Amino acid sequence: MIQIIGLEKSFDGQKVLQGVNMTIADREVVAIIGESGGGKTVLLRHMIGLMKPDKGSIMVDGADMLKMSKGELDKVRDRFGIVFQGSALFDSMTIFENVVFPLREKTDYAESDILDKGRRALEDVGLKGVDEKYPSEISGGMKRRVALARALILEPTTIFFDEPTTGLDPIILNSIHRLIINTHKKYGFTGIIISHEIPEIFAVADKVAMLYGGRIVASGTPDEIKSENDPVVKQFVGASCD
């Protein structure tokens, strides 16, 4: 379980998060929606320990993330898989090496198993024939999928997706969403998905939270969000639905 309590963060006087409260239960898939520049990525970077808040705390399974030693934090991170907004693939490695990198560095599987798993992971995200290419040689949407394959390969228990489908065509978008749903059925991870895909994301998420003005202004099941009366939420969800 991840609990975010009164999280505040500002950059040079610009208040980005102003008291975010949120609870994410185990095995739950939560979608975070909100306007561009609203602080969704900043919130996610706090959850994975890349940023320190000015105020507030983040509890992972009851332990305060900010009070953890580096070793303890690494233990928590071992269970995390992350798809960064910019994919964050390693430029100096081929696509295949990128995908199997976590396997090579964190497990002692035999080489043949690594090759097997890597090939399967790339197939799962619908990528073929790009194994030997470098990240600079493939499109943004393909990078996104490689990043997804890399994040899933260690079968993490908590996965953070920062806009995994933005900029992809509708067919790929649906196949990625289906992939998330299927892997979730199979492994039952906790998922935190930042997304602009409304209403498509409603079919993936168990819960939706809307970040606005540095706070979570609404959260609930997709149906609850759809019938929410708050004008901001209504406008945001409605505008994308029509």
Place this chain on the structure above:
Amino acid sequence: MEKFIRILGSRALGTLRTMGKMVIFLAESLYLIVVPPFKFRYLFRQIRFFGTKSLMVILLTGAFTGMVLAIQLFYTLRKFGSDALLGPAVALALIRELGPVLSALMITGRAGSSLTAEIGIMRISEQIDALTTMALNPLRYLSVPNILAAVIAFPLLAAVYDVIGIYGGYLVGVKLLGMSSGTYFSQMEHFVEMSDIRMGIYKSVSFGVIVSWVSCFKGFYTNESGYGAEGVSKSTTEAVVMASVLILIWDYFIGSVLV
């Protein structure tokens, strides 16, 4: 006035903080060098990186340095009637001083700068964050292989610089100024001692540490020079300037201590 002092103070504190961070960065990297797991794959790649990036410019500048040295020293030595010592004079100047220093400066411009840019781009495109969140220590993949590779590559490149420079001096001294080639080389064997060569190696090794350390550090903390591409270009410039200055300062210290 008070404002001036305050600015001065915050600048000084900022500088001090950066220095502290640099020392910690180096200390952690050196610690990781001796503690497994080792990443040999990255080490070999980085040795090749330093070598291939810098070899051409080392050959070119080495040859011309030797030639200039020969011309300058020839006229000076002839004034004292000891132009027979041209060979050892060129060799000693190169081996003890100019080879290590100039080759290090060349490598800084060639490989050090692109190292900073590469790591800086890894920082701004969240590749370093990706390593961190995989619970891997980024230094093990970035600074450790580079420091080791530099410690190996710098003396080798300095040696190439020396040899090419001595040959350049030979061209000028023997082919142009008419010395006998026997004198040029035999006197060299006589005067150049193992301690001189050792001095050159010590210098190269320490320059290797300085350049890789500064380059990696500046790339790693690119975000602090500014954001995006501008931050990368700024930290690249800073890395080259800082590494060059440190090379010359350290050269003086090591030269005056080791003699």
